[in-house]
Amino acid sequence: MGILTRLAALRPAWLIAEREFKFYVATASFWIALAIGPALMLGASFVVPATLKPDAPSQIAIDASDPGLRTQAIEALVAAGKLEGRAFIVAASPRPAPRLELRRVGGQSIEARFGAGFPLTSAGQTLVLRTLERDAARADAERATLTVRLVPPPSAPARTSPMAGRLVLVIMLWLTLTGSLGMLLVAVARERANRALECLLAAARPWQIVLGKLSGVGAVSLLVLASWIGSATIAGSAAPGGAHLMRSLFADLANPAAIAGAVGVYLLAYVLYGLAVVAVGAAAQDTAAAQNWSRPIFAVLLAVFFTSLAAASGAEGVGWLTFAPPFTPFLLLLTQPSPWIALAGAALVAVTAAAAGSLAVHGLQIAPAQPRFWRTVRHALKAVRA
Amino acid sequence: MCICGVVNDNSYGLLKVDGLAKRFSSGAGIDGVSLSVAAGEITGFIGINGAGKSTTLRCVMGLMQPDAGTIQLFGAAADHAARRRIGFLPEERGLFPRERARDVIAFNARLKGMGRSDALRAADRLLERIGLAGRERARIGELSKGNAQRVQILCALAHSPDLLILDEPLSGLDPIAQAEVLSLFAEFRAGGGAILFSTHSMTAAETLCDRVVMLAGGRTVFEGPLAEASDLAPHGAVVVTSDEAALIAAARSVGGEVRPMTGGIGEAGRWRVVLPKQVNHPALVRALAEFSVPILAFEPIKANLEGAFWDLAATPARIAA
Numbered sequence: 001m002g003i004l005t006r007l008a009a010l011r012p013a014w015l016i017a018e019r020e021f022k023f024y025v026a027t028a029s030f031w032i033a034l035a036i037g038p039a040l041m042l043g044a045s046f047v048v049p050a051t052l053k054p055d056a057p058s059q060i061a062i063d064a065s066d067p068g069l070r071t072q073a074i075e076a077l078v079a080a081g082k083l084e085g086r087a088f089i090v091a092a093s094p095r096p097a098p099r100l101e102l103r104r105v106g107g108q109s110i111e112a113r114f115g116a117g118f119p120l121t122s123a124g125q126t127l128v129l130r131t132l133e134r135d136a137a138r139a140d141a142e143r144a145t146l147t148v149r150l151v152p153p154p155s156a157p158a159r160t161s162p163m164a165g166r167l168v169l170v171i172m173l174w175l176t177l178t179g180s181l182g183m184l185l186v187a188v189a190r191e192r193a194n195r196a197l198e199c200l201l202a203a204a205r206p207w208q209i210v211l212g213k214l215s216g217v218g219a220v221s222l223l224v225l226a227s228w229i230g231s232a233t234i235a236g237s238a239a240p241g242g243a244h245l246m247r248s249l250f251a252d253l254a255n256p257a258a259i260a261g262a263v264g265v266y267l268l269a270y271v272l273y274g275l276a277v278v279a280v281g282a283a284a285q286d287t288a289a290a291q292n293w294s295r296p297i298f299a300v301l302l303a304v305f306f307t308s309l310a311a312a313s314g315a316e317g318v319g320w321l322t323f324a325p326p327f328t329p330f331l332l333l334l335t336q337p338s339p340w341i342a343l344a345g346a347a348l349v350a351v352t353a354a355a356a357g358s359l360a361v362h363g364l365q366i367a368p369a370q371p372r373f374w375r376t377v378r379h380a381l382k383a384v385r386a
Numbered sequence: 387m388c389i390c391g392v393v394n395d396n397s398y399g400l401l402k403v404d405g406l407a408k409r410f411s412s413g414a415g416i417d418g419v420s421l422s423v424a425a426g427e428i429t430g431f432i433g434i435n436g437a438g439k440s441t442t443l444r445c446v447m448g449l450m451q452p453d454a455g456t457i458q459l460f461g462a463a464a465d466h467a468a469r470r471r472i473g474f475l476p477e478e479r480g481l482f483p484r485e486r487a488r489d490v491i492a493f494n495a496r497l498k499g500m501g502r503s504d505a506l507r508a509a510d511r512l513l514e515r516i517g518l519a520g521r522e523r524a525r526i527g528e529l530s531k532g533n534a535q536r537v538q539i540l541c542a543l544a545h546s547p548d549l550l551i552l553d554e555p556l557s558g559l560d561p562i563a564q565a566e567v568l569s570l571f572a573e574f575r576a577g578g579g580a581i582l583f584s585t586h587s588m589t590a591a592e593t594l595c596d597r598v599v600m601l602a603g604g605r606t607v608f609e610g611p612l613a614e615a616s617d618l619a620p621h622g623a624v625v626v627t628s629d630e631a632a633l634i635a636a637a638r639s640v641g642g643e644v645r646p647m648t649g650g651i652g653e654a655g656r657w658r659v660v661l662p663k664q665v666n667h668p669a670l671v672r673a674l675a676e677f678s679v680p681i682l683a684f685e686p687i688k689a690n691l692e693g694a695f696w697d698l699a700a701t702p703a704r705i706a707a
Contacts, residue, residue, distance in 0.1 A: 012497050019493060023484070195480030199541065202447050202474040203497035205466065 012204035016212025038231030057087040076131035180221035188281030189290035206364035269329035275356035282363030406455035430591035431584040433601030473542035477553040483527030495544035552583040619693030626683035636677035
């Protein structure tokens with residue numbers, strides 16, 4: 001019975017969340033905006049490699065004093081061309097084309113001349129010459145080809161994912177969070193701006209409204225995040241060479257525990273910042289006031305972003321910020337501290353979120369026609385004392 | 387067609403407010419509001435602007451915590467579950483322009499515990515009842531202001547409440563829309579529902595109400611049947627004149643008294659002349675002529691609800707019922 005009653009109490013919150021979700025999702029502008037990011041990502045993943053494709057085969061002519069030398073020159077040109085992403089078509093002699101002239105001078109020397117506009121860099125041309133020398137030396141020695149193999153140094157198995165991958169996750173979290181907070185602020189402020197708050201309060205308790213708003217906008221933000229990660233994965237696996245890049249960036253995403261941790265950190269950040277924004281929106285009299293009051297929150301988020309960049313580049317002295325709740329989720333994701341530090345940081349975030357939630361609920365409870373921010377604070381302080 | 391949820395036993399009060407007080411830092415508020423609403427009755431809640439009507443209704447709906455007093459709903463202390471049985475139209479009201487009429491009505495009904503399909507059916511039925519059939523999919527922003535307000539009233543009705551509490555439901559409506567809404571309320575009462583509504587329209591109150599509660603200076607100054615309120619009203623006239631002394635003398639000659647009012651014309655003052663019940667208006671006009679009172683305006687006040695309102699708003703509390 002107790003559980004049923006509690007579940008029934010969640011129904012208004014669910015209905016409000018559903019309405020919030022539909023409010024954003026049931027518009028063409030949302031889907032257009034949602035499609036633009038992944039479309040750009042997918043487009044870039046195919047367009048960029050296409051621009052790096054080897055040039056069309058270039059027509060060249062080889063003018064050699066004997067057929068053996070001509071054959072060796074062709075092999076050397078193919079090897080050098082591969083390194084520069086070029087292919088060649090060797091034209092018949094009389095046709096006008098960039099020309100390579102080879103002449104034996106005495107028994108031990110060959111004279112080579114690359115004609116004007118020959119499609120190889122000077123490094124490539126040098127490589128052709130060195131290859132001809134090597135092949136000639138082998139022929140003289142009449143021995144089997146010597147091969148030298150590169151052996152990679154032994155590497156210890158990586159305990160953590162690469163910093164670049166974690167930074168990408170932090171940036172994704174930051175971008176999604178910033179967008180969601182804007183939506184959440186509008187979602188709360190517009191109730192008062194449209195004078196709809198009293199109607200809502202007459203039917204639902206303040207905590208149900210706060211939970212509903214948070215969940216509805218949270219679902220929208222997860223949809224956006226999922227579309228980004230999904231398109232990044234598709235782009236990574238579909239684009240030439242992209243799979244390797246994605247593997248290196250999202251090495252941790254193959255680990256279910258790491259995914260759970262990242263999701264937990266995201267929820268922690270969303271609940272903390274979301275409740276702070278709802279508290280501001282609930283206390284503000286209109287949308288303009290809500291935006292003014294929320295500015296410090298976005299300033300803190302900007303500081304968090306730059307701190308994360310500093311931490312990613314190995315800056316020292318930012319470790320203590322793991323215990324500063326606004327920074328905690330991002331630094332937990334980035335620095336992967338020990339479980340005890342992570343737990344302590346998460347606990348501090350939870351306490352701060354609870355305080356913000358209390359402000360949000362009290363902000364909605366106060367006489368809706370005349371809200372005042374400081375009255376909210378006073379009310380909350382009174383509640384804390386009680 | 388019945389638009390009320392249940393037929394209630396009329397022997398107990400659906401709503402009983404006793405000694406309600408709420409004081410704001412500005413000094414305004416209410417102090418000693420008492421009223422009751424019985425099933426099947428329409429109660430008019432009347433008072434000038436700032437009398438405390440909206441504050442009282444907000445306290446009843448739990449939107450504000452009163453400093454003192456008790457609120458009983460359906461025979462027990464007011465709680466969230468009891469408040470879900472109330473359809474509420476607040477003074478501060480508005481709808482999201484992007485929402486559709488049908489959806490917003492259904493949403494409000496579902497918030498009060500109705501199932502999805504029932505809520506949608508109720509929305510369709512009510513929209514048809516009020517002449518908005520075919521506009522279910524219209525967005526609120528596409529509706530006229532009057533139609534949007536009608537949708538808002540339907541939001542309060544959709545979940546078949548037992549009690550309707552409406553704060554100025556007629557404001558912003560043209561006379562035709564007002565008549566439609568009043569007929570809707572009458573239908574609700576016919577189904578056994580009770581209504582407490584605040585209004586500035588004495589005509590609407592006289593047309594519809596069984597009982598009235600009058601508020602002045604944050605206190606209940608009258609509560610009782612409509613007929614008793616009208617009986618209490620002294621009749622008289624509003625007179626605009628520049629000769630105050632002559633007016634007082636003329637009024638006294640017929641046993642009346644003179645009270646100053648605001649809103650004179652130039653140097654001429656505006657006065658309210660209160661007459662004893664047995665003295666009629668022609669007698670006052672004769673007296674004014676005898677005393678050569680220069681009259682710029684003369685407006686008779688009948689012994690009706692409006693007259694009672696004028697009088698009671700300026701007098702100490704009188705509980706009739």
